[in-house]
Amino acid sequence: MRKILNDLFWGLAFFLATSVSFAQTAHNPIIYADVPDISIIRVGNAYYMSSTTMHMSPGVPIMKSMDLVNWKLVNYAYDILDDTDDLNLNNGQSSYGRGSWASSLRYHNDVYYVSTFAGNTGKTYIYTTHNIEKGPWKAISFKPSLHDHSLFFDDDGKVYMIYGSGRIMLVQLKDDLSGLKPDTKPQVLIENASLAAGPNLGLPAEGSQMFKIKGKYYLFNISWPRGGMRSVLIHRADHITGPYEGRLALQDKGVAQGGLVNTPNGQWFAYLFRDFGSVGRVPYMVPVNWEDGWPVLGVNHQAPDTVALPANRSLIPGIISPDEFNRRRGERDLPLVWQWNHNPVNQLWSVRQRKGYLRLTTGRLDTTLVAAKNILTQRTFGPECLAITAVDVSGLKDGDHAGLALLQKKFGWVGVKVINGNKFIVMVNAQGASPTESASIPLTQNLVYLKAACDFKDRTDKAYFYYSTDGNNWIPIGATLQMAYTIPHFMGYRFGLFNYATQVTGGYADFDYFRLGDKNSSPN
Numbered sequence: 103m104r105k106i107l108n109d110l111f112w113g114l115a116f117f118l119a120t121s122v123s124f125a126q127t128a129h130n131p132i133i134y135a136d137v138p139d140i141s142i143i144r145v146g147n148a149y150y151m152s153s154t155t156m157h158m159s160p161g162v163p164i165m166k167s168m169d170l171v172n173w174k175l176v177n178y179a180y181d182i183l184d185d186t187d188d189l190n191l192n193n194g195q196s197s198y199g200r201g202s203w204a205s206s207l208r209y210h211n212d213v214y215y216v217s218t219f220a221g222n223t224g225k226t227y228i229y230t231t232h233n234i235e236k237g238p239w240k241a242i243s244f245k246p247s248l249h250d251h252s253l254f255f256d257d258d259g260k261v262y263m264i265y266g267s268g269r270i271m272l273v274q275l276k277d278d279l280s281g282l283k284p285d286t287k288p289q290v291l292i293e294n295a296s297l298a299a300g301p302n303l304g305l306p307a308e309g310s311q312m313f314k315i316k317g318k319y320y321l322f323n324i325s326w327p328r329g330g331m332r333s334v335l336i337h338r339a340d341h342i343t344g345p346y347e348g349r350l351a352l353q354d355k356g357v358a359q360g361g362l363v364n365t366p367n368g369q370w371f372a373y374l375f376r377d378f379g380s381v382g383r384v385p386y387m388v389p390v391n392w393e394d395g396w397p398v399l400g401v402n403h404q405a406p407d408t409v410a411l412p413a414n415r416s417l418i419p420g421i422i423s424p425d426e427f428n429r430r431r432g433e434r435d436l437p438l439v440w441q442w443n444h445n446p447v448n449q450l451w452s453v454r455q456r457k458g459y460l461r462l463t464t465g466r467l468d469t470t471l472v473a474a475k476n477i478l479t480q481r482t483f484g485p486e487c488l489a490i491t492a493v494d495v496s497g498l499k500d501g502d503h504a505g506l507a508l509l510q511k512k513f514g515w516v517g518v519k520v521i522n523g524n525k526f527i528v529m530v531n532a533q534g535a536s537p538t539e540s541a542s543i544p545l546t547q548n549l550v551y552l553k554a555a556c557d558f559k560d561r562t563d564k565a566y567f568y569y570s571t572d573g574n575n576w577i578p579i580g581a582t583l584q585m586a587y588t589i590p591h592f593m594g595y596r597f598g599l600f601n602y603a604t605q606v607t608g609g610y611a612d613f614d615y616f617r618l619g620d621k622n623s624s625p626n
Contacts (some may be wrong), residue, residue, distance in 0.1 A: 115517040126389065128171045128411040134484040134558075135421060136382025138163075139204035141311065142373045143575075144361045145572040149363065150209075150234055152179070152216050156201035156593060157189065158441040158479065160436055162216055164234060165421075168361070170371060170387055171413040174420035175438040179205070179216040179229040180238055182445045186314065191475050193446045195451060198472070198511070199592040204309060204359075206253040213515020215279075217263070219247045226251065226263070228279050243552030246280035248273070252312040252321075256342060268306030270295045270341065291344060296325045298348035299333040300611070304328035307335055311361035311460050318395060321346065332358035334374065334399060349396070357386045357405040364452075372399050373408075378586035379561035381484045381508065385522060389412060423478050424617045427453050427460045436478075443477035443509065443598065451476050456612055459494070464608040466602035470537060471513055474602035478507060482595045484558035486620050489597045492561065492573065493518070494583055494612040495525060498549035501605025503528075506552040507598040508565050511591045513537075514583035515600070516552050516567040518545060520609075529580025546573060554584070565595075576607075 139154040151165045151173060160180035183202050188195040203334015205218040214234040217224045226248045229239045251265035261275045273288040275281070282288075295307035305326030313320045321337045330353070337348040352358065352372070360374040370390035378384045387409050391398045400406065418424070423439045435453050450463045460478065468474045480489075491506050497519045498504060510535040519528050525545040530537050551570040557563070564581040568576040585595055601611040 126413055128409045128414055130386045130405065130409065131378065131384035132171055132387050133173060133385045133417065133421060134378075134381065135417060135481040137385050137386065137419060137421075138359075138375050138383035139309070140360055140373050140375060140385055141205055141207040142170075142361070143209050144363055144365070145209050148435055149234040149367055150207060150214075151174075152205040152207040154202065154204055154218075155441060156199065156203065157197040157444050158201070158463035159183070159189075159445050160441065161202050161206050162218055163228070163438075163441075164216070166235065166261050170365070170373075171409075172413050172415045172420065176235045178242065178438070179218070180227075183220060183227070184223050184225070184243075185445070186223060189368065189445050191473065194473075197444060199538075200588050201283075202227065204250050206251060206311070208253050208255065210255040215253055217251065217253045219249060221247055221249075221252060223247070225497070230279075242278075242280050248555050250308045250310055252310045252464060254312045254314075254342075256314070262309045262312075262342065264291060264312045266291075266310070267308040268296055268303075269293055270307065270310060270321070270323065273495040274344075280618070289343070290587055291321075292337060292346050293346070293448065294325050295321075295335060295348065298337065299327050299330075299350050299353075301334050302328045302330070304330065305332075309359040315362070315364050316395075318622075319346075320362070320397065322351075322359075322361045328357070328425065330384070331356040332377070334358045334360075334372070336397065338396070350384075351397070352388065352399040352403065352405065354400065354404045357388065363389065370397065371411075372397070377560060377587070378484070380563040380587045380595050381482055381558045382587065384484075420482055422618065423616070424568050426458065426461075426615045427613065428458050429453050439480055443479055443596070444475065446476050451478070459612040459614055460616075461610050462504070462599065462601040464601055464607045465500075466607060467501075467604055468602045468606060471507055471509070471515060471598075471600060473513070474600055477507065477509065477598040477600040479596035479598045480616075481557050482508070482558075483599060484556075486555070486557050486559060488553060488555035488619050489616045490551065490553045490615075490619075491599060492549060492551050492614040494549055494614065495520075495545075497610040497612065498525070499603065499606050499609035502601065502609040502611075504601035505599075506554050507600055508554050508556065508583065508585065509596040510593065511588040512583070512586045512587065514554070514565055514580075514585075515568060515581055515598075515599075516554065516569055518550060518611075527569050527579065531581045531583055533584050533586070538581075543569075543579070545571075551576075556595065569611070583615050587592065 160178035164177040200222040202218040248265040307323040337346040399567040507515035553568040
């Protein structure tokens with residue numbers, strides 16, 4: 103009951119704090135959190151969306167909506183992408199910024215398909231299921247890794263992938279999708295798709311998504327002209343092999359990369375995303391009209407701030423959610439909002455070992471947060487957010503570090519470390535060349551409360567850390583973290599619960615809860 107009341111209270115509080123308008127008008131970004139590289143389909147009255155989470159496990163999140171605005175996580179395509187040293191954080195390797203990239207979501211002959219690719223494994227992956235919300239998924243993988251591909255089922259029964267960067271390629275797959283069709287060669291679809299944005303080339307055209315509408319083929323790509331912004335390019339043809347004619351479809355606010363979806367009543371929208379500072383890449387919905395057989399994106403060629411769709415509701419509990427770590431028989435150990443940083447070691451975490459707590463146990467020695475296994479994460483969100491946890495540190499051993507982090511290359515965390523049997527509350531700031539311990543305060547009790555708050559307004563991108571010994575009186579600690587979206591990690595900041603050892607293994611931290619709010623609230 104406590105958990106139910108807590109979720110209801112903070113869900114309502116968050117809704118009141120973040121809802122821009124109660125009118126039936128949606129505002130962009132549709133989701134003010136890191137949900138990049140989106141691919142959307144409509145099946146009947148329901149919409150499904152896949153996205154990129156790269157090195158996180160489980161991966162390729164599947165979200166559902168009934169209105170294109172309010173989304174809920176319903177599944178993942180896989181538990182782990184592959185069993186490799188970099189995905190396991192072994193032998194000094196990591197998959198930060200890599201893992202599975204842009205996915206392609208399709209529905210064909212009563213089967214759902216999600217395909218993705220990974221440069222670090224050199225493979226293309228295809229996952230299939232008859233039930234996208236419950237699974238199970240069948241996995242196929244093959245080489246090579248087809249960059250930013252679009253899976254496409256044509257009306258004649260042939261299956262293709264369209265892929266590439268700058269030079270866009272077309273390849274036919276085997277009928278069972280287990281690899282490239284023998285005795286066929288990839289062919290050049292468009293020699294230089296970037297030219298549709300002009301000759302001043304920066305980022306070559308990529309992010310392919312192919313659609314067939316009223317007999318014509320429409321290929322969406324992005325490009326980034328030098329000195330300009332991310333732009334939407336559209337090419338169309340009467341035959342899948344071309345010839346294609348292209349045009350610049352949208353160049354506003356850097357909103358780009360995605361495709362088309364229509365509503366049951368015949369409205370068309372482009373789903374795209376925008377780089378939005380350290381919170382990550384956020385989804386936009388842009389209205390589409392048709393003129394002379396071309397989709398025309400935006401309002402006066404701009405991505406509008408509001409869209410004629412139902413109003414945005416809270417991201418809680420569909421995309422992010424508090425967690426009291428109480429589990430009934432038959433419930434998932436972890437709700438879908440949680441993802442592990444890299445592949446987890448499942449023997450070293452539990453929500454059953456101590457009732458009402460998440461226990462993280464160390465299993466090896468590490469020297470820094472980003473090398474640590476079993477960091478449990480959720481997205482941060484805008485425009486302001488905070489997370490609070492209470493952690494029992496009585497099970498820590500000498501050299502252990504446990505607490506609440508904001509995870510990216512330039513990370514920050516507040517937590518507890520143990521030195522010669524003595525406990526200290528510390529704040530670590532990694533915005534410089536190397537992590538710096540900017541505060542250390544002796545701790546004489548085993549229960550401590552930790553808070554991390556993010557300000558993403560106007561791309562301020564600042565984070566603040568606090569601790570409390572009673573859960574009511576909060577004390578700032580350490581330096582302000584200037585957050586930054588970095589390409590080596592290629593992901594918006596994540597809240598993370600962690601415990602890692604530097605001297606001896608087997609220590610454990612027990613997290614009582616994970617609670618959320620806006621910057622000025624203090625959930626309890």
